[in-house]
Amino acid sequence: xxxxxxxxxxxxxxxxxxxxxxxxxxxxxxxxxxxxxxxxxxxxxxxxxxxxxxxxxxxxxxxxxxxxxxxxxxxxxxxxxx
Numbered sequence: 001x002x003x004x005x006x007x008x009x010x011x012x013x014x015x016x017x018x019x020x021x022x023x024x025x026x027x028x029x030x031x032x033x034x035x036x037x038x039x040x041x042x043x044x045x046x047x048x049x050x051x052x053x054x055x056x057x058x059x060x061x062x063x064x065x066x067x068x069x070x071x072x073x074x075x076x077x078x079x080x081x082x
Contacts (some may be wrong), residue, residue, distance in 0.1 A: 013056030
């Protein structure tokens, strides 16, 4: 989980994540957070580690998610060539 344990009781951090919560459940909320983090990284509007801190997220977990996404993409592309 990318959530920082100490942030679970922090109302400010929960409010910051509120706009990305999905009515369809946690997996979609996580996807929204991940996509927003990628946008922050791409746009360089602000430092991603500060954005993560404000939202109560462990940036290292988001990096791990990005690596997994790349691995899945590679597997799919390789399976299409067979």
